[in-house]
Amino acid sequence: MSTPSPLLEVRDLVARHALPGAPAWGGLLNRRRWLQAVDGVSFTLARGEAVGLVGESGCGKSTLVSLLARLSDPVSGRIVFDGIELSGQPAARAARSPWRHRVQMVFQDPHDSLDPRRTAFDAIAEPLRSADGQRALKGDALRRRVLEVAQRVQLGADLLQRRPHELSGGQAARVGIARALAPGPELLILDEPTAALDVSVQAGVLALLDRLRRELGLAILFVSHDLGVVRLLCERVLVMREGRIVDQGPARELLDSPRHAYTAALAAAIPKFPERAPHA
Amino acid sequence: MKPQHFRAAPGLLLLALFLLAALFGPALAPFDPLATDMLARLQPPGATHWFGTDALGRDLFSRVLVATRLDLGMAAGAVVLSLLAGSAIGAWCGFAGGRLDRWTGRLVDVLMAFPLFVVAMALVAAWGNSVANIVYATALINLPFYIRLARSEVGVRRNAGYVHAARLGGATATRLLFGVLLPHVLPMLAVQGSINLGWALLNGAGLSFIGLGVRPPTAEWGVLVSEGAPYIITGQWWLAFFPGLALFAAVGCFTLLGDALRDLLDPRGAAEAARP
Amino acid sequence: MTAPMLEVEGLTLRFRTPTGLVNVLDRVGFTLQAGETLGLVGESGSGKSVTALALAGLLDARAQTQARALRFQGRSLLDSRGEPDTAAWQGLRGRRIGFVFQSPRRALHPLRTIGDQLQQVLQVHRGLKASAARQEALAWIERVGLSEPARRFKAHAHELSGGQCQRVMIALALAGEPELLIADEPTTGLDVSTQARVLDLIAALARERRLATLLITHDLALAAQRCARIAVMHAGQLVETLPSRGLRDGAAHPYTRQLLRATPQSAATLGDLRSVHGVLPDLTRTDLPACRFAERCDRADARCHAQAAPRTRLTGPHALACWHPVQFVHPPLPIAA
Numbered sequence: 001m002s003t004p005s006p007l008l009e010v011r012d013l014v015a016r017h018a019l020p021g022a023p024a025w026g027g028l029l030n031r032r033r034w035l036q037a038v039d040g041v042s043f044t045l046a047r048g049e050a051v052g053l054v055g056e057s058g059c060g061k062s063t064l065v066s067l068l069a070r071l072s073d074p075v076s077g078r079i080v081f082d083g084i085e086l087s088g089q090p091a092a093r094a095a096r097s098p099w100r101h102r103v104q105m106v107f108q109d110p111h112d113s114l115d116p117r118r119t120a121f122d123a124i125a126e127p128l129r130s131a132d133g134q135r136a137l138k139g140d141a142l143r144r145r146v147l148e149v150a151q152r153v154q155l156g157a158d159l160l161q162r163r164p165h166e167l168s169g170g171q172a173a174r175v176g177i178a179r180a181l182a183p184g185p186e187l188l189i190l191d192e193p194t195a196a197l198d199v200s201v202q203a204g205v206l207a208l209l210d211r212l213r214r215e216l217g218l219a220i221l222f223v224s225h226d227l228g229v230v231r232l233l234c235e236r237v238l239v240m241r242e243g244r245i246v247d248q249g250p251a252r253e254l255l256d257s258p259r260h261a262y263t264a265a266l267a268a269a270i271p272k273f274p275e276r277a278p279h280a
Numbered sequence: 281m282k283p284q285h286f287r288a289a290p291g292l293l294l295l296a297l298f299l300l301a302a303l304f305g306p307a308l309a310p311f312d313p314l315a316t317d318m319l320a321r322l323q324p325p326g327a328t329h330w331f332g333t334d335a336l337g338r339d340l341f342s343r344v345l346v347a348t349r350l351d352l353g354m355a356a357g358a359v360v361l362s363l364l365a366g367s368a369i370g371a372w373c374g375f376a377g378g379r380l381d382r383w384t385g386r387l388v389d390v391l392m393a394f395p396l397f398v399v400a401m402a403l404v405a406a407w408g409n410s411v412a413n414i415v416y417a418t419a420l421i422n423l424p425f426y427i428r429l430a431r432s433e434v435g436v437r438r439n440a441g442y443v444h445a446a447r448l449g450g451a452t453a454t455r456l457l458f459g460v461l462l463p464h465v466l467p468m469l470a471v472q473g474s475i476n477l478g479w480a481l482l483n484g485a486g487l488s489f490i491g492l493g494v495r496p497p498t499a500e501w502g503v504l505v506s507e508g509a510p511y512i513i514t515g516q517w518w519l520a521f522f523p524g525l526a527l528f529a530a531v532g533c534f535t536l537l538g539d540a541l542r543d544l545l546d547p548r549g550a551a552e553a554a555r556p
Numbered sequence: 557m558t559a560p561m562l563e564v565e566g567l568t569l570r571f572r573t574p575t576g577l578v579n580v581l582d583r584v585g586f587t588l589q590a591g592e593t594l595g596l597v598g599e600s601g602s603g604k605s606v607t608a609l610a611l612a613g614l615l616d617a618r619a620q621t622q623a624r625a626l627r628f629q630g631r632s633l634l635d636s637r638g639e640p641d642t643a644a645w646q647g648l649r650g651r652r653i654g655f656v657f658q659s660p661r662r663a664l665h666p667l668r669t670i671g672d673q674l675q676q677v678l679q680v681h682r683g684l685k686a687s688a689a690r691q692e693a694l695a696w697i698e699r700v701g702l703s704e705p706a707r708r709f710k711a712h713a714h715e716l717s718g719g720q721c722q723r724v725m726i727a728l729a730l731a732g733e734p735e736l737l738i739a740d741e742p743t744t745g746l747d748v749s750t751q752a753r754v755l756d757l758i759a760a761l762a763r764e765r766r767l768a769t770l771l772i773t774h775d776l777a778l779a780a781q782r783c784a785r786i787a788v789m790h791a792g793q794l795v796e797t798l799p800s801r802g803l804r805d806g807a808a809h810p811y812t813r814q815l816l817r818a819t820p821q822s823a824a825t826l827g828d829l830r831s832v833h834g835v836l837p838d839l840t841r842t843d844l845p846a847c848r849f850a851e852r853c854d855r856a857d858a859r860c861h862a863q864a865a866p867r868t869r870l871t872g873p874h875a876l877a878c879w880h881p882v883q884f885v886h887p888p889l890p891i892a893a
Contacts, residue, residue, distance in 0.1 A: 229820050
């Protein structure tokens with residue numbers, strides 16, 4: 001029996017950042033300088049699988065994630081989602097593509113990724129309103145869908161009329177998740193979604209994500225620098241360093257008994273509870 | 281909200297008065313602003329002529345009142361034109377980024393390096409004396425302010441998380457610009473516009489004062505001040521004083537309103553900035 | 557015997573706000589010895605940062621602070637009314653007590669160079685002349701592990717990464733050669749590796765200088781690893797103080813146990829992870845239960861709502877305030893109130 005084709009396949013992806021230019025000719029011209037942010041990344045993601053992407057700040061995780069969500073363009077390489085060549089089209093035209101609703105993202109800082117002038121309801125409704133053609137919802141259908149999604153993420157309906165600054169960190173995070181779920185995606189990319197949350201709120205959000213994955217059959221790509229969290233939520237882990245995937249494997253195994261030196265270093269950096277000294 | 285309401289009160293009151301004068305001026309004027317009466321020339325303010333009369337016996341109060349419509353009309357026209365055009369250009373540049381944005385920014389900086397009133401003078405002199413030309417010239421010299429404002433407000437927010445999130449939802453560039461970013465820029469534009477009304481007013485009056493644009497016998501505050509200026513030395517102070525007072529009050533009113541608007545919109549801004 | 561570095565007893569804090577009085581802190585008390593690291597943990601909003609600000613005397617006029625005792629190296633910092641003596645604090649801040657804040661980039665002056673800011677601290681708090689201050693500033697930049705000190709001296713905050721900014725903050729805090737360091741969530745926003753490096757740096761410098769450190773964090777595992785003792789706060793009340801060794805087995809207060817269950821490092825699988833029940837109580841309420849955890853606790857009864865449990869010592873370094881602790885090793889001995 002053959003294994004089903006992966007939901008997401010990334011092949012030799014390369015992307016770069018423009019660095020602040022190096023002035024030349026006494027400052028009249030700016031010579032472009034580039035930083036190789038993603039340097040030949042390849043991996044696959046199966047339907048309904050939870051994969052973690054870990055690495056330190058600056059390793060290229062956020063750039064990679066932006067590429068996968070098609071918010072920016074790679075220099076070279078392929079991104080294939082359910083057989084569709086995502087990298088074929090420039091990011092600027094991604095908004096109107098038929099697959100747009102199938103790949104969604106949850107951002108790191110909910111207070112930055114929610115429009116401060118709009119209510120939670122509007123934030124969740126936005127993707128439904130701006131969807132292409134038939135998928136766009138309005139009126140009652142819109143309202144029902146928003147309430148449905150809000151309930152799924154355990155966000156009380158009374159909170160929907162609030163603006164982001166009136167919501168707690170955990171509530172705002174849930175709005176971000178609801179917004180990503182509203183269009184009914186198959187792949188959910190989460191960029192450090194719990195980094196700004198305290199430990200108890202984080203526990204709630206992780207439990208929610210796991211439940212959503214099982215209920216909706218979502219595939220999850222969870223980006224984090226916190227291996228402790230990734231170890232619990234994800235089945236497989238990719239370790240990224242300086243634009244490359246340097247290690248990958250089953251989460252538990254990789255983090256409890258790492259073989260690669262860098263992975264071991266990352267695992268060692270996780271704070272651990274000191275054990276009780278043997279009783280005198 | 282209370283303190284903000286109190287601060288807006290004087291401005292709103294004045295605005296109401298001016299709007300009344302602008303809309304119903306000609307009907308409310310006790311005398312025909314153009315009617316001369318050589319027997320009643322250069323009379324100081326009194327019971328019949330509240331602001332006195334000028335060198336041709338025309339009632340100053342009527343002239344000042346009727347001029348309201350012209351002055352406010354010119355100022356409003358200029359501001360509306362420059363606001364619409366400027367914010368459209370600025371928003372587009374701020375959103376597009378890249379070379380277009382950079383070069384537009386430099387162009388605006390160059391424009392703003394000129395003494396703008398002189399530019400307005402040159403334009404009206406070149407295009408000819410007319411109310412329309414005053415409006416266009418004033419609009420043009422105010423354009424850079426709106427371009428700059430819209431460009432920076434949009435540019436700063438272009439990479440905000442919620443803009444990216446909107447793109448993920450399927451928002452096209454148009455929707456992003458008008459639906460997501462513009463509502464953020466509008467409050468700033470409104471405040472700038474309100475304060476700008478004061479400048480535009482002074483601009484139009486200033487051009488008329490030096491003889492460009494509106495010519496006598498048309499009643500316009502700048503023209504009235506220029507007619508009344510030589511008489512200050514001879515003691516007929518009211519001729520320049522009352523039109524000047526009208527200008528002062530109008531500019532003050534718009535500035536107060538601009539400040540009040542900004543305070544009104546600031547609490548939300550302050551809440552925006554308050555991170556948990 | 558030398559006096560403890562810091563003694564806090566009965567610290568109560570209320571904020572006057574347009575909507576009412578907020579009872580932020582309720583009789584918080586703890587002791588910190590010289591050279592010791594104490595971790596102050598609790599959820600966001602439990603009053604940890606506010607405690608630090610209160611200790612620093614950095615709260616504004618809306619804050620009504622009262623304490624039974626507040627002593628720094630045996631010297632009282634309260635005036636005759638039991639309120640903090642701002643003049644006394646002024647002398648200590650920066651010089652004898654150093655602070656490291658959250659959001660390092662925001663805490664640094666955006667328009668002045670790093671070197672400038674360091675130099676100022678040295679000139680003001682150590683009385684060095686400009687040239688000597690400059691030399692010392694360069695030395696500090698190197699000491700906190702930043703490469704190319706001369707170049708960094710001229711850099712501005714926005715040119716540095718989060719981890720680098722935090723190192724600068726540490727330098728700023730320690731340049732005055734304080735005896736007590738208060739670090740409020742110094743590693744939030746930094747990745748695990750940088751976090752480890754920053755905390756290693758603080759630990760190394762603390763050891764060198766016999767610094768007492770108060771580390772404030774919401775991450776229980778982090779506090780347990782880095783501190784000898786932990787003080788757990790909930791909704792402005794200090795519920796338990798215990799050694800970090802064996803915290804997992806020894807924690808007796810129900811809140812500490814719930815916090816433990818929410819920490820990923822204590823969970824074997826995702827199913828083991830549980831967030832703390834309910835939410836922090838609204839501190840503007842006038843009907844708050846005596847134990848503010850009572851409404852979230854599965855062991856609470858009427859007594860918990862009505863009467864505040866006295867602070868009881870279970871073993872030498874382990875004390876808690878609870879009528880129904882989860883387990884205790886030795887019979888409880890009440891501490892003199």
